[in-house]
Amino acid sequence: MEDKRRHVLLVPYPGQGHVNPMMQFARRLVSKGLKATLATSVFIAKSMHLSSSVGQVHLDVISDGYDELGPAAEAPSADTYLARLKAEGSRTLTGLILKHQSTPTPVDCVVYEPFLAWALDVAKEFGLVGAAFFTQPCTVDYIYYSIHHKLLSLEQVSSSSGPVSIPGLPLQLELRDMPSFIGAPASYPAYFLMLLNQFSNADKADFILINTFYKLEAEAVDTMLKVCPVLTIGPTIPSIYLDRRLQNDDEYNIDLFTLDASVSTKWLSDKPPRSVVYVAFGSISDLSEKQMEELAWGLKRSNFYFLWVVRATEQAKLPKIFMEELGDRGCVASWSPQVKVLADQAVGCFLTHSGWNSTIEAVSLGVPMVAMPQWTDQPPNAKLVEDFWKVGIRVRVGEDGIVPREEIERCIREVMVGEKGKEIKKNTEKWRELAIEAVSEGGSSDVNIDKFVAKVIKSRIT
Structure with missing residues (x-):
């Protein structure tokens, strides 16, 4: 029987803390009847000897420009790495989408790490659904949103002698409570810019997916909902520890470090x-x-x-x-x-x-x-x-x-x-x-995943 499932391509930033939650989200999508493909970097796939799938999640690759020895060994600086990642990542992501166009399951949606804002541009060139997947909490995402949109200035935070209130967030934050880049933006300029650029084109995204659950950050989520199409879809950890609805789901199954x-x-x-x-x-x-x-x-x-x-x-x-x-x-x-x-x-x-x-x-x-x-x-x-x-x-x-x-x-x-x-x-x-309540059937995250799936299903004319 020909496979005509809707197909979601997931593109995480190439790092352990980014691959794991996106892999887990992919499993949830498969359980809802979608096809899911996770695209790791060529270097990660080679060094881990990855096969073509992990369980029911398919695996494929894009390049970050450092396929042989990896960025840690080959990239001379963070600026160089991020520029090469954008250039080679965009090119090979385009090729990956084109490869699937002639199959029964062409890509219908790209779920991308917003550190890789260029992935949304590629998705929209093909007219695909695009969803940013944030791997930090909603509270932190909104801090970066506020700085990017000049609702909060670095000078305002660094010059304050006491806690800073950010409208819409539940806590007053002192400088020591802020993301470290805010107190010392010059320490890691390339990565700080990358974090702020998460929102450079986010207005074009169909969804902002956040690895949290509504009751954990209700006030921050409600605030972001006023400016972004937010869906909370977490916690993205193996199902066996929460709702137990996914079979044989007790590990992430992709470890970038030797694991005994x-x-x-x-x-x-x-x-x-x-x-x-x-x-x-x-x-x-x-x-x-x-x-x-x-x-x-x-x-x-x-x-x-x-x-x-x-x-x-x-x-x-x-x-x-x-x-x-x-x-x-x-x-x-x-x-x-x-x-x-x-x-x-x-x-x-x-x-x-x-x-x-x-x-x-x-x-x-x-x-x-x-x-x-x-x-x-x-x-x-x-x-x-x-x-x-x-x-x-x-x-x-x-x-x-x-x-x-x-x-x-x-x-x-x-x-x-x-x-x-x-x-x-x-x-x-x-x-x-x-x-547990959030990911169980009818919970806030489960309902939001269903909303996302419905959008993907409607995106292709049958």
Whole structure:
């Protein structure tokens, strides 16, 4: 029987934290009867030896211009990489759409990471539905929207002696709560410009999809709805941990790092319930050797079990004596199946850099957090965790820019066994229930996905 399903092509920015949520969204689309193809970079596909599909999600490739050794080895600067990504990405995305035009399932819609604003231009050249998929929370998206549209100026934020109120957002934000680029735009000029340019052509998008759920950020979503066609479609984590409606959906299944799941899962298997501190700082955080040392001894001083994910390239920063004295109290792994670890009953606390994927995974799985934000959207995420959702606490940074071991110990102990920790645990249970409700049949995110699917189905004349 000829396959005539409507076809969605998903184009994430080539990074772990961007591929995972889009892959999960693709699975939801397949469950609704669409064909979904996720386009990774040539380098990612080659280095991971990816096949033509992951489950029912098809895989294909576009080029970022660095197909052989990857951008980390070949790109001389961020500016050069982003320019090459736009040029080669546009060319090869065009070729990919053309390739599918002569098949029974031509591309009907492009879901693109708004960091890749050029992907929408390509989609519209073909008259396709275009949907921006934001992998940061709605609150942060609206901050960038406000700056791009000059509703909020960098000078206004940086010169303020107190908290800044952004109309439509539920919290007053101090400079330390803003995305890191706002306080120091010159630190990463290429990436800051990329973030602001997310809205350069967003008015042409048919939908703004955001990896959040309505009740988690209701005020921010309502504010963005006044200016953008927003659909909340999250949390985009494997279905087995939420509504259980998708079969065999317990992992993201695309890992850009070498993964030996048995190291962390076996170590957790005999630990008492809620006795372990899980520590992970994502795929690109780069802590100083001094901060790694303070973190190591803070974990040890807390006297709780801990599972610490430290990328292989970062492990040389760990104190030698700390590694020698680990014993069974601690485990250092080079990578881990994070969502599976967070769902383990042994985990009682998540010490996190507050990246959005990590944050929404913890919220959805009911895991209290100690937030230690580093850059980009992590500071406002930590602010939401501590002061709005009240599901964790944020570390205090010393004048030297380092979080000392005593502070790390204090925060862990407060969340694990302190009085404030009791309230935090109650709040995590509430938000977990609301996350499950959002993706369950008839929930806000499920209804929004249906709206998106209906638009895609209507886009092609039968």
